[in-house]
Amino acid sequence: MSSEKSEAIVLRAVPWSETSFVVTLFTRHFGKVSAVAKGARRLRSPFESSLDLLAKSQIVFIQKSNDTLDLLTESKLIRRFRSAQISLLPLYCGYYVAELLLTVTEEHQQVADLFEMSDRTLMDIDAGKSPPEVVLRFEMQLLKLLGHLPTFHLCASCGNAVELQRNGEGTRLGIAAGGVLCPNCLPGQRFVLRIRNPTLGYLISYATADWDQEPEPIDSEYRGEMRFVMERFISNLADRRLRLTDFLEELQR
Ligand SMILES: [Zn+2]
Structure with missing residues (x-):
């Protein structure tokens, strides 16, 4: 002892x-x-x-x-954590950070930078920073630090480079596969989402940024799609839908 x-x-x-x-x-x-x-x-x-x-x-x-x-x-x-006195959304965002850490980390598993990033996230929420960006940065960096970051340039199935479609088709994202999918690998894949190119751009920007960087503002037009994508990646990792997800609808606006 x-x-x-x-x-x-x-x-x-x-x-x-x-x-x-x-x-x-x-x-x-x-x-x-x-x-x-x-x-x-x-x-x-x-x-x-x-x-x-x-x-x-x-x-x-x-x-x-x-x-x-x-x-x-x-x-x-x-x-x-003072957000209870600010409004409900920051409070729920804080609870969501707690639920994520409870769900996807193991007891006594030391992950470099994860404490610092969680600490910074709670401070930013308390400071009234924009919740959609603060939450997305936390989710994406959490996936990155735990080694579960989806692939956004190479096909998650065959590893070939995936070309951005310019014809408004968007990009296919395989939730179970763990990233973008090329046309050859699409048939037979489960849980495939079609997302617009700007949404993919935000995902790449947040995935490549460092955890202590100020997050890029997300245009409200893409927030709904972003939440949809992240909810599915997180549920896939956790093997269930997180309880707090239902309280975070406002992040889509
Ligand atoms: Zn492929």
Whole structure:
């Protein structure tokens, strides 16, 4: 048993006993960690508000071996997630970030830059930055850091270069195949979307940008199509439709 220190973002708190929670934290150095926070449900909790959803806190926890849950021994609030006081959409975007991290990362899986990017995303949401761009940047960079970025230039099936259609036909995107498809590989493919070229342009721009870059503004005409594409890529990766998806319809406008 060793005592570890890290910054962490609170993803979830589930009642464990009359006085404790099991909290799931996304940490800077240890990936996702689930730990028992004893006394956290008491009126005068030793953790105070440091375990509120999406708070950023400095934590100390004891890593247990085998199947036993880790034990949270200290937690101090660094920053609150304040979007609840702004409006509903930023709040849902924050919850969506938490649901994504809960769903597509493994416990103790350390992914370089993912903590920093999640932290930056929550700060940008709190700062009132445009949600469609902040959310798309998070999704695309998450796919990239986890090694699940779709291919946008080479056919996801045969690897040949895919020419952009100039005749208004758009480009075929294979969700299960994991990227654009050439005409030869189209027959027999499942979950194929036809998207307009500007939408593909945005997807490429977000996929090639760095996580700490300011995101390119998305023209409202393409936001609906963009959400449609990303929802399907994320559902395919997660093997299910994320719960918060239903609360993010406003991102299409
Ligand atoms: Zn092909």
